[in-house]
Amino acid sequence: MALSQRNQFRVAASSAELMNFRQQAWRLYEPVAPVLMPAFGQEWWLRPGLTFTPFANAVRCTAHCAFCSEELQRYDGHQLTARRLIDDYPAYFDRLRTVLHPFQGWPLGLSLSGLEATAEPQWLRELLACLTQVEHEGGIFDEKVLYTNGSGFVNSPDLGLGLQDFGLDRLELSRCHDDEAVNQQIMRFNRNQPMRHNAVYASTVRWLHQHLPVKNSCILTQLGIATLPDVERYLTWAAGLGVRQVVFRELSRLEGSYLPNVFTEWIEAQRVPIEPLLAAVVPTLETPRSGWQYAGSTFGYYYYNEHYRWQDTEVIFETSSYPALQAANASGVLQKLILHSDGTLSGDWDPDSRVLSRVAAPVPARL
Template sequence: MVPGWRAHGPQLMDALVAFGLSWIELSRHHPLQERNDAIMLFRPDAPIADVAAFVQTARRLAARLPLRWVCLVQRGGVDNADAIAQYIACARSCGASQVIFREVSRLDDAYRSNGTLRYIGEHRVGVDTLLDERMQQPWWSRWQPDGLTEGDYFWNVRLRDDAGLQVVFESAADAAMHTRHASGDLYKLVFFAMPVCVRAGMRLPMCCGNPPMDEFDQRSWWTPTLDDAAWVLLADLRAADPLNGRDCGWFNQMRPFVRHFSRPGEQVFDPFCGFGSTLPAAALEGRNAHGMEIDPARAQLARARLQQHAAVAPVVVGSLADTAPVAPLDLYLTNVPYFGWHWRGDVLLGQLYASGDYASYLTGMRAVFHALRKRMRPDGVGVAMVQNAVVGGRVIPQAWDVGRILASLFYPARAAGAVLPAPCSRVGARKRREQSQSRICADLPEQSCPAGSGAGRAVAAGMTGAGRAGSGTWKLRTLA
């Protein structure tokens, strides 16, 4: 408690308001007094340590200024979904308009080994882990995405509930910041709302005469609209499919990505063609489209759907791991196959839906994306749509793992052959920042990683909510 607050609280409050503060922050690292005291190490006689005094002060402040509660997540404090819910409830009762859960920064060996470094090593909890836990809770559906900021060493996710309370999850990596600074490169910090991290040498599709896309320019979360009735998968095509059309995508899911990441006349490719949703969507936007599908029966369904919509796009039967696309790629855009969906069709070599275990599924997925990388133009773009799945009551971190695969394979072409800062993927677990070209391709034959390869960049779009063909909100992340 500020000295003199008890005696001069109203005058101090007036002074804070008169000073023109936009908001005021209070630190509290657990709603229970004994847990908070153990973290903040209050002196025994500190009045503010008393939870009743803190709550009273917080409510008086909230009556005059926007109030933020800040919590450093850590073991022994707020370290699981239940503690998050308890903390939010306490902050809400005190009138807070925003709650920030801040990850203790990740440090590197440049820091002197001392008590602080040891404490961080023993107590740090990743906000990725907390978000994962939180997304499994029944109350998660009440929160709507409000925005996302992502840079080279800092990111946050902002959520808001129906009552207007905003909750922010923040993470930063000092080691990554030091690596950037040590490179000697000059960087210009630009704040903008596109989900794509713009870097030197990257083309900007929106600068090519395309109309601005509000759904991508204003926020990093985007909710697709339902398809027109004329575009819905016909019942006879659905009935003929081994999965009954469960994984059929929408035209309106694909068209904004086509517009945003390609130019008219360019080549758009779907390596997991399925029902061909990407192909007519690309044709409607004036792009040349072609696809590949490993299952002959599904390939025929895709051709029938293309014919239904008078769209011209070749569909090749095969897997990209052993069959080349018909032309170099400007954009690949795909919904990936899902693990654990009990494929009922013919089991062909390379059919990822029929993978017997998750490791072989990821191996097959990496082989396809590695082949994609070699077929892309130097300034090409890739978009993979994927969500985490639940198989037998167990959460399969499929979005995170596909994100890691993309992050390890795609990077700016100008960096080929150099020691690279690994593309930053917060869809999945973070990679080490320094990786050489040989390490990126360490699990594949050396001859498949020519010095000039690695063209393109990748964007992962992970959906929250119901199944792939259901409604949901998409989160966009640039991986390279």
């Protein structure tokens, strides 16, 4: 078993072992011993390899994906950080430097996600400048990933160059179907967003691919990509744009842990379970589907991936469990750090849960 800071990679030696991987999935993840670290007047148990997310929320998102996790609220949840925009950039970036200071010298993965980071180009430019300064002062980002629908690159291509200069390791670009009409039914871009059109998407991807490693991210849905022929058609289309890495993700398993709403209903109605696809790709190691080659499996604390080669493309199938994520968060070990738009640093997507530090309330002026 090979260990990395963030996950564990294994190659099944037999078909029986591969079947066990699929049945147990993230349950086979072996937690790495946590490390006790002082910060903000307390000591915290940290998972080696934890990631940091400065929640992207300067403006409303440029799309309204039917599966958006920011529209889900747990039964034990308090508020959604997506509801509060970042309205004071200087204060926000001062706060960003402050919350990262205790972690100087501690390797963090940088996960640029939340809503849409490219939707407000000035915010993203200032964010990259601030994070670069943090690195110069001793901060360590050993992996840097941007999760995006790509909309901001259309009118601000300099963002791609800025991310290249910043040393971004990977840009994960969401696209849920190779037909723009079907994709629009799932991702629901705003009407004024050119990225909804395939021609614009294609030209943007080809340009980005010259400067950054681009990984396509496709959510599996009954409406969109649901079968192995669908997957292979999508891969042929993506390869034509120069993309050589694609991940197909099952909608995260909620298992009744979120309040019912139109988003949870859509997710459950549209879910495409990953297991039948995996069984179709490699029923056994001795009898893979023509053109497919198994490369290994990744185990995370709440997700499981299988890696393949298909022609010249690396293909990943992923499944994940939100209850497993919540159980890990409730263990007392911080799994990730999130700077919310109100300045709260927490170990949870809920800004009122597992709080490390808040912005001090202003002291009332004396009369």
